[in-house]
Structure formats: C-alpha cells, structure tokens
Amino acid sequence: MDLNRRFAELVGICWCEPEYYNEDIDKCHKCGAIYSTGRRSTAHPDFISDPRLVLREMDRIGMLDDFKKYSGVFIWMPEGHYIRVDYMTDTTTGLLVKAAIEWMEKEMKMREDFGSNGDATTPGFFVKKEKGK
Numbered sequence: 117m118d119l120n121r122r123f124a125e126l127v128g129i130c131w132c133e134p135e136y137y138n139e140d141i142d143k144c145h146k147c148g149a150i151y152s153t154g155r156r157s158t159a160h161p162d163f164i165s166d167p168r169l170v171l172r173e174m175d176r177i178g179m180l181d182d183f184k185k186y187s188g189v190f191i192w193m194p195e196g197h198y199i200r201v202d203y204m205t206d207t208t209t210g211l212l213v214k215a216a217i218e219w220m221e222k223e224m225k226m227r228e229d230f231g232s233n234g235d236a237t238t239p240g241f242f243v244k245k246e247k248g249k
C-alpha cells in the first residue's frame with residue numbers, strides 16, 4: 117500500500133497528477149492545482165518523512181481529538197496528551213501515518229452512516245462527514 121496516497125485520500129487531499137499545461141506550468145487534471153514546470157515532485161505530501169503533517173491534517177478535518185483519545189498512539193496525562201517519541205522520530209517507515217490509516221479505517225467501519233455519504237473507500241469521507249454536521 118502507498119501509505120502517503122492512502123492517507124491523503126482519507127483526509128481529502130487530491131493526489132495530484134500534474135500534466136503539461138504550458139511551458140511554464142503543469143496543472144493537475146483532477147483539482148486544477150498549478151505546479152511550476154520541474155516542480156512536479158512537490159505534488160505529493162510525504163507524511164512518512166514528516167509525521168507532523170499527519171497530525172496537522174487530522175486536526176484540519178477535526179479528527180485529531182478522537183485520534184488522541186482512542187488510537188493508543190498517545191498517552192493521556194491530566195495536563196494533556198503525549199505522543200510516543202518513536203512516532204515522531206521515525207521518518208522512514210511511516211509509523212505514525214500507518215497508525216493513523218489503521219485507526220481511521222477502523223473508525224470508518226464503526227460509523228453508522230456509510231450509506232449515501234459514501235463508504236470506507238470514498239476519498240475524503242471524513243471531510244464530507246464533518247461538513248455535513
């Protein structure tokens with residue numbers, strides 16, 4: 117599994133496919149994002165090499181609090197939540213993004229309202245759900 121791609125889908129980020137637009141820019145044919153020519157490599161976030169991005173995206177879609185409480189990745193103390201150091205220092209195997217994907221997929225299965233809003237394979241499922249609140 118492509119961990120970066122799967123996580124991007126779960127949090128509703130376009131997995132951009134930049135194509136030649138003109139000599140200066142490439143353009144994603146799915147979302148319209150613009151990349152200067154030669155910078156296509158910036159089209160995909162790397163959640164493995166920067167675990168902070170995982171937490172930032174989960175916060176953006178409103179899932180960080182539940183992830184902190186129920187995933188087992190964090191340790192609860194009266195003054196706040198602490199994340200295990202190995203989840204933040206690992207920048208090669210994707211320890212945190214893997215844990216986030218597994219938790220989100222499990223969480224999706226438990227949610228009742230899969231129906232018309234999509235299912236576990238729908239990109240951005242959580243984002244849509246949050247907006248519908």
Ligand SMILES: [Zn+2]
Nearest residue numbers: 130132144147
């Ligand atoms: Zn795109």
